[in-house]
Amino acid sequence: MSSPNIEDRVISLGSGLATIPERLLLAHARGEVLFICGAGISKPSGLPDFRELVVDVYARLDTSVHSVLAGLPTGVCNQWQVDCSSLTERQTAEVKRFVVGDYDVVLGMLERRLDDQTRGDSKVRREVAARLSPGIHKPAPIHRALMRLADRGGAKTIVTTNFDLLLQKASQRHRPPIATYALGSIPRPSRQTDFSGVLHIHGALNAGVSRFSELVLSDQDFGEFYLRRRVVPDFIYDAARLFHLVLVGYSANDPPMRYLLNAVAADGSRFDDLKERFTFFGTNAPDPVSLEDWKGRGITPIRYDSNGNHHALLATLERWAELSAVNGKKPRSTRSFGGLLR
Template sequence: MQFIPNGPDIPDELLQAHEEGRVVFFCGAGISYPAGLPGFGGLVEKIYKLNGTVPSEIESNVLANFQYDAALDLLERRLPGQRLTVRHALADALKPKLRRKGATDTHAALLKLARNREGALRMVTTNFDRVFHAAAKRTGQTFQFYAAPMLPIPKNSRWDGLVYLHGLLPHKTDDTALNRLVVTSGDFGLAYLIERWAARFLSELFRNYIVCFVGYSINDPVLRYMMDALAADRMLGEITPQAWALGACKSGQEKREALEWEAKGVTPIFYNVPNGTQDHSGLHQTLIAWADTHRDGVIGK
């Protein structure tokens, strides 16, 4: 189904699963672009700038390979004040421009779209920003939230809220909360490989729900860690349900991009980004129209 002219075709299979309350939206940095917030690469660039430094030779090498988490790990080790110096800069870099037109529209739509017919909210984000809170306040919505590492058990009977899988920026300066954010390669190693609390949450999530990724690019390091954790489960014989991703694609690149997504075990639903632009309006308009249809139930359809 196309919710907007020339928008992505949402498969009937996904629409049906969503109406049955079996879909969980998993949100990345791309949903916060309208609020002026950067993706992972832009965030790292801002952190360097705010600290008045430039990448060392080894940091430049890992950045060239899109290993933003590894670059921050190296930066934390060489800066005075180390870990907290980088995290205070991260907090400064993630201050949204909430007065921009449409800054919170996509977040407000997702808060509607991620509720089942009984009103329970089941959504996950790897973003640290508080734009969902601003969107809820603007539209009169309320929600419970969970911030890593204090996560719910992702089952119908035990989960009603928004999960900040990699942590949430505190309202006021709070070094303990900043220290918990999963942002460097060391943090990801703890969360997914050593302590494994993030990997366990994902395993249970994929066992019980169909996941739809929104706001991620194919090369996103965050997506890589998540899919590697699930690949390990598959090697142990775990059966995971279908995963989808609303992904950007330039004209003529559909086949190559589809192969890359499918190699990660994810089926892409492409929306077009015109060549020479960074126009992701197809994604945002589709989510808003889909949320309106979902809210109106049978009448909307």
């Protein structure tokens, strides 16, 4: 009997944990993995995901629309019938965009309605900054696990679309301190040690909440930084040629997913130097349709059981960090994957 292809071999890190492709574990040991983190990693710290953030903003700025949004179940689709009889036409348009999950568009529409702008110190951005206030929330264990996995051997590098500073807080004891970069200041991807730090590709809130931070928040922001200035896609294209990108904390319908990797997937059929992309995604039961949905986007899914507030994801990342060898060097205090991969 022939042995299984390395493309199909997966490793179980423990009972109840996600099984991870062997090729990804080996790539991480060589320092060739770059984690990209979404809003899901900050929910254990009490921060909202994108949908919840939109609802929170409306609670402060438009209570009539909020009363409609708050009554919608999570996961509704564009077939859902919403009673908007008490709303204006502009408010109704925002609700309909919310129902289909276009949260970036919703915030842009709200900004234009309230402030006639989608940049600067708008009411929407002030509320977003207040809701994600850097001084209130503390990092969760998943932030610390990811910062351990971000070690490429001589450099810690991790990418996030989150505005919060919890990854930085999780690494405060690291010496020398981990640098923070946002948007245009982010270093160009390379395998050198100067490509390091917490890289906020959608911007980061300033530790002083009274100071304005440039954020990729609305549909116009995505157009600015993805299409016109191309700050984010150029970064992702370069990173995808050097590293295996691993997504953590995203759902398939998150707005960043529509912009972040769809174009990279299209390039995969034309350029053979693109690395394989992976995502951790949680379901409470096997879901072959979701698996195929991710694969259809050019991303290899790693499923875990989402029951128990996604405990299996945290336990998997912590175990991976515990066992990991960085650039082939075994950690002194634990055994590496050598025993598992034989």
